[in-house]
Amino acid sequence: MILSTLIWISLVVGMTFNALGVIGILRFPDVYTRLHADTKATTFGSIFTSLAVVLYAGGEFLKDPEGQYETLALHTILAVVVLAFTNATSAHAIARAAHKRGHKPARAVCDRLEETAP
Amino acid sequence: MTRWIFTVLVMVALMLLAMVRLLKGPTSADRVVALDAINTLVVAAMIVLAVVFRQFIFVDVAIIYALLAFVGTLYIAKYLGGEL
16 A cells, blocks of 8 residues: 555656656757756656656565566666666767857856867 | 556657657757657656566666667767767
């Protein structure tokens, strides 16, 4: 019962943060703020929906130890680790590419990276 | 079981919303950001779908999808930055 409540809470938190990330993509004014909203919010939300799956697998494992639910839990944790590392790295790569391409942040008054870059 | 299907449906709706930015985005960097969001949502939805269909191999597919999407995003970013 309490496990079911925890799973539901995790799913709702995950869906909420995924929705916030997508709303951020739609509403923010330039590429850097969109990247900021999207990367952090969707990574956090995906971690929470995966946490719900891990909790579900734990509960089912206690009921039926032969059902390969430990495989589900371990592979989900591996997927979350992969997702966290690749999202952070690709966000950095996109921001760097956008700056090299010459996109300016909206309403920016100075560009320190441009001054320090060779 | 209903809550998992509801979660998947919400994530599909969010993917469609992100696709608005993918189609509309004024610059190509905005499109890459939207594509990155869609990739993350696909991975999360695939992990939940593994529970819905009781096919735990879906999680392995999600891991490989995340890695391949990462390589794709890096290549697009290198291309946009003029380094390729």
